[in-house]
Amino acid sequence: MTDTTMTPTPIPALARTLKRRHVTMITLGGVIGAGLFVGSSAAIATIGPAVVISYALAGAIVLVVMRVIAALALALPHAGTFTEYARAGLGRWAGFTAGWLYWYFWAIVIGIEAIAGAGIVALWVDLPVWLIGTVLTLLMAGSNLLSARSFGEFEFWFSTIKVVAIALFIIICSVFLFGSPASSGVANLTNDGGLAPMGWGAVIAGVTTVIFALVGAEIVTVAAAEAEDSAELVAKMASTLILRISIFYIGAISLIVCIVPWRSIVAGQSPFAAALDVIGVPGTALMMNLLVLVAVLSCLNSSIYVASRALFTLAANGDAPRWSVAVDGRGVPARSIIACTLVGLACVFASVLSPSLVFAFLVNASGATMLFVYSLVVIAAIRLGVGGGFLSWGRFVAVAAMAGVLAAMALTPELAPQFWASLGFLGLVLLAAAITRKQI
Template sequence: MSYSVSEQGALAHGFKQRHITMLSIAGIIGAGLFIGSGHAIATAGPAAILAYLMAGALVILVMRMLGEMAVASPDTGSFSTYADRAIGSWAGFTIGWLYWWFWVLVIPLEAIAAAAVLNTWFPSVEIWIFAFSITALLTITNLFSVGKYGEFEFWFAMLKVIAILAFISLGTVALFGWLPGREVSGLSVLMTQNGGFMPNGFGAVIGALLTTMFSFIGTEAVTIAAAESKDPARNIAKATRSVIWRICLFYLASIFVIISIVSWNDPLLPTQGSYQRVLEILNIPHAKFLIDTVVLVAVSSCLNSSIYISSRMIFSLSKRGDAPAFISKTTRKGVPAFAVIASTFIGLLIIALNFFAPSAVFSFLLASTGAIALLVYLVIAICQLRMRYKLEQSKAPIVLKMWMFPLLTWLVIGFITAALTTMVILPELRNEVSATALLTLFTISLGLLNQKRRRAIPQPLWLPRPNSD
């Protein structure tokens, strides 16, 4: 079907199959894996792999639940739209704006990280100039067409996949003792030294969970991107089914290699990053330059994705009357230009705050996103629980089913609730959870006011409908 997008405000179906495939494989892998994993290991010791295992298992289950809903009803708003239908318009409003806010905060984080790398190569140029420039450049690519964004991300993701596979292969060769003159202790030795496998107790593992969740969030964005492809249901199902091996290979295998080679209390681990420290221990020439190059690609990719994801979420909110109406307008190429510009403008404003305002301001804004990932996953589980019952009542076929329903759904809800409770109890995480809670309560109040304002006719709890943007 052909769309006159300037009239209908419809998104173009410009993603190709290879774009969606590569986006689902490595689209959101950023500095969290290459650098942030070092902080997780320094906090929890070798037991950090348990935090990645728990986070990975949670993501796999959440993606299965989201996949069940998204295959039946693909939508650019994804779980925000499903929350609107399953819980209420205030819920869709709340989780949509929180998710948008999370990715808007990712824009300055990734821009500053990329700028810091470039500054080490070109120290005469200030970091803030690089940060503004790279954000502006990637914003322009997002304004051309979704196909251009998909092409950029295809090659970004390809480079990340190659780098991770090379790292895992090199680490494996070293652990088997096949690298001449480069002996490593191995996991069996490291697990018995410096306090053993869990030197700081299980509480530290839970503490590391927040860091690991930050690395995983974005996996669900493939359901947003797939809505702009020609066969969204098929692409979503394929991406959902592949999430298990992706997490096992890229995350768990990487962390296993790291904790097998680097001692958890290595003072350079949290500052230099886990990947770089491994290469240095293995005496790989130009380790810092190699990792800096990979990190630059990774953070540029995540910056590109954060602009895309935040723009599509606020576009969906606008289409549902939860954001200003002009944001839902699109160009003739099906690009929500106002949504892209609005999201990037806020991101640039936060970059400016980071460099020119007191550091406490940026720290508070960053803390407000601390538990949003878990809230998003909690909402997805609740939506799937309610939608599944309604779908079964409608007798419609369920193409992609959640495993062991409703047992695993309730298990996910219980785990997330327990994790949030634990984070409130732990002093080092309390501020982040409290900041997220305050932001959530404020957004819920706005959502309830907006719900009264809309006074819309209530929609059916959930019925599958034709593909929509």
């Protein structure tokens, strides 16, 4: 039979040094990254103005997942990292699988963000990208090794900069759109081929690409373990997620497609800079490079933190080497942080030594892992009977929607490599779970 109870496991105490302001800004900044500032350009160029609907649909899926996580946090307040909800509802194999998939995703992000940040810094500093990436990674690892409070302080200011920047962007664009004689109003929404020039099928298929820009809100469930009132914080996070998605993603993207003709947006180039260029704001290229660098450093900082706590939780449950569960005198899992940093640096070096083989596989194998993790957690909630009200049926809709996104990835040529590599890695983790099966 499947064990659906949480078995208490002695875990070394992490220092609870994160204040409410830290956790709040970590939550706000969790979904604001380079995927919004730059990555959204590819979605707009592929879908057209109706990309806003793609973001809304993806946001609805993530919203339901976060509400399920909040319900689980209240039902299982001492479970730890949210991947442990899978263990509670489906058994040890699910906790092992969700935990390692989650760790892998964020460990690979360390390398990806270090390379992205190095590429920006290399515009101003004449040094090899791998060297800059190594320095950036070590700096963020240092902030994590000092204390959870140090991580929180860095992330507080990083997230504050991102939130203020987006708020100013929305204000500037709104004033121009509705108050400037040079504005064409909302005509760009339908001027060139209509709202959905590529067809409504492209709008639905677009969910498969934009949903990955929205992952990260669950970071608060990890940070909450080192702050007070963790269950309460998670519940508040979930209740405000839809507001953040609406303002930061749907609001900003809506303004962009109103101000900039969608066919003039180039994939890989910031659509935020394009909108500010139309308005006539000087120095947009420099401003966007600085803002994207902040977003990248924020994600690099967070990825080291989250990956190390995921490894710590796995070790605490006997699913990772026991040495990684140790904490130092400041209550920091230093060994886990160092291990995850080394994995991130290995990815940086792989991007130089074998960009089209090793590094490409590492990145592709992380492509769909978050959907696998979210699915396991939601299925666990169904198994445990957690979630009333709209969640009683919303849980099933979310699982079906995520299955649909995965199927669409498999059928989309440019996304298929990510799906199959991620599926292969899932198979390896499931095999490892079976080989290391034990009673807990």
